[in-house]
Amino acid sequence: MQYNAPLTEMQFLLKDVFRASEVWQSVPALAEAIDMDTAAAILEEGAKITQTLIAPLNRSGDEEGVQFDQGQVITPQGYKEAYTTYAESGWVGLSGEPEYGGMGMPKMLGVLFDEMVYSASNAFALYGSLTAGAALCIAAHGSEELKQTYLPKLYSGEWSGAMDMTEPQSGSDLSQLRTKAVAQEDGSYRLTGSKIFITGGDHDLTDNVVHLVLAKLPDAPGGSRGISLFLVPKRRVNDNGSVGDSNGVSCGAVEHKMGIKASATCVINFDDAQGYLVGKVNRGLVAMFTMMNYERLSIGIQGLGCSEAAYQLAASYAKERKQGKGSGRGLGGEADAIVVHGDVRRMLLEIASLTEAGRALSVYTGMQLDLAKHADGDVKKRAADQVAMLTPLAKAFFTDKGLEATVNAQQVFGGHGYIREWGVEQLVRDVRIAQIYEGTNGIQALDLLGRKVVANRGAGLLALKHQIERELADLGAAWQPQLQQLLALFDALLEKAQELANSSTKADAINSAATDYLHATGHAVYGWMWLKMVLAAEQGNQQPNFVERKAMLARYFFERQLPKAHYHLQIINQDPSVIMSMPNEWF
Structure with missing residues (x-):
């Protein structure tokens, strides 16, 4: 698969849309770590390694898959060498804590590199993503001894990380966990049990x-309430930091999956394995959700990465594939390229308008994560509140639209899209899991609507609306109709939040409305991102073609995508009893 990182887009977002240099200068910890020149250099190096090292492994890794031989898990040919180069170049520890060997780069830069890796290869990206998430959790909740022992090895990529939550009888309902931990006299614990889908x-x-x-x-x-979190290495760690004997951790099987076949998805067994408490006893979910929230944003970006890769494949194909003639819109030759046909253009515009808005939202969410971590006072609190609201939205909306993007791209290819050699069918298979793992998108929708919107009667959304009004105060007259369209949509979302908060059947109403509410909110937030990009493009120093292309995509979004939010709101307005009243045995 040919992949080209969209560096111009990424640098535009950092420099012009979100003014990253001003954000970084306002936070001492970031001001010392990075400036725009450094950020540009990191993105350029990231583009090189994803395009030349990782992307070439994508199809071969899918074809070969992970092998399981006599208890040993073997990744596809070329993976080990590529991962070693990737790790030695510092990419695993890009946003890690500097005092333990990480590079300390801001998350709003890190999300862009994450997108590059997912675009190049979903399966390869997951190894580094889980490691970075584990390190984040240890850094936030681990003892100093655990940090000193494990973080440098994780950031360097010498060791990797995994998150072990799911059990055969316990999917999203963690209250049913059966894995046991028994305290030892030396302060460690012995763990016994099995985990799946790791x-x-x-x-x-x-x-x-x-x-x-x-x-x-x-x-x-x-x-x-009785769940604790433990760090359990596959192999014991000697006093000098070297890897020792086996620690009672083994792989019982690898899953045979629809996609991400080069990613090792394992059944992991713990047989009296030695582990160490992370955080406090019976407070494991608090600590684990530090990693889980990181992974949810990361998996959202998996959806974005697949969208971008799918767009590049489909746009290139549409400009080369000749089919029909006489339209008067052709690119030359006896037949017209299919890019001239209206329905093909519709699909390409849909992918592009959603992907570019999603990328902007990922950078904005990364910025809020940086401020929640490094800022002080009200700025820190506001950022943390926005992260809580945006994380479920980003995970679910990015991945729902990611699947739609890959399916649209496959449709552009026609029959060739169903053939493995063209590459787009792999993207359809790979991205499908992103709607399921790290909390299904239905769970994300319930979190957004129930916990983040209705629980505070829409206060967070109202604050966001006021923020949008301030940020877009300088928007030109030509874009005022779109701004008013957007603000009216936020008013409708707020009105619905109040209605649900006052509903006599609140639980049923939220359950039946959650997914549609998330999609309506996603379209609204994307509209905000588009107007921010239009304003920044008009006020910046971009090439005229870049500015006009942004304006065209924004107009397409407001005319052909944003109205879908009102469809979702109309669905929400229906009586929830049509969903909740049918007796269970009738299904």
Whole structure:
């Protein structure tokens, strides 16, 4: 697969739309770490490594897949060498804590590199993503001894990380966990149990795999209140930091999946394995969700990466494939390229308008994560509140639209889109999981509507509307109709939040409305991103073609995409009883 990182777009977002240099200068920890020249250099190097090292492995990795031989997990040919180069170049620790060997780069830069890696290869990206997430959790909740022992090895990529939550009888309902942890006299714990669907749970890329495992102590309270988090290395770590003997952690099987076939999805067994408490006893979910929220944004970006890769394949094909003639819109030759046909243009415009707005939202969310971590006072609190609201939205909306983008791209290819050699069918298969893991998109919708909107009666959305009004105060007269269209949509979302908060059947109403509400909100936030991009493009120093292209895509979005939000609101207005009243046995 040929992949070209959209560097001009990425630099535009950092420099002009979100004025990253001003953000970084306002935060001492970031001002010392980075400036725009450094950010540009990092993006350029990221483009090189994803285009030349990772993308060439995408199809061969899918064809070969992960192998399981006598208890050993073997990644596809070329993966180990590529991962070693990737790790030695510092990419695993890009946003890691500098005092433990990380590069300390801001997340609003990190999300752009994440997108590049996912565009190049979903399966390859997951190994580094899980490692970075595990390191983030250890850095936030681990003891100093754990940080000193494990973070440098994780940031360097010598060791990798995995998140062990799901069990055969316990998917999203973690209260049913059965993995047990027993305290030892030396302060460690012994863990016994099995986990399934563990991404990167075992492989041959690194010397050790560091598992973050949810388990229960014998005297733990019932339900999710009794869950603790433990760090459990695959191999013991010697006093000098070297890898020692086996630690009772083994892979029982690898899953045979629809997509991401080069990613090792494992059944992991713990047989009296030695582990160490992360955070506090019975407070494991608090610690784990530090990693989970990171992974949810990362998986959202998986959807974006697939959207971008699909667009590049489809746009290139549409300009080369000749079909029909006589339109008067052709690019030359006896037949017209299919890019002249209206329905093909519709699909390409849909992918582009949603992908570019999503990329902008990913950078904005990364910026809020940076401020929530490094800023002080009200700025820190506002950022944390926005992260809480935007994370479920980004995870679900990015991935729902990511699947739609890959399917549209496949349609542009016609029959060739169904053939493996063209590459787009792999994107359809690879991105499908992103709607499911790290909390299904239905769960994300319930989180957004129930916990982040209705619980505070829309206060967060109202604050966001006021922020949009301030940010777009300088928008020109030509874009005022779109701005008013957007603000009216936010008013409708706020009105619906109040209605749901006052509903006599609140639980049923939220359950039946959540997914449509998330999609309506996603379209609204994308509209905000488009107007921010239009304003920045008009006020910046971009090439005229760049500015006009942005304006065309923005107009397409407001005319052909934003109205879909009102469809979702209309669905929400229906009586929830049509969903909730049918007896269970009738299904």
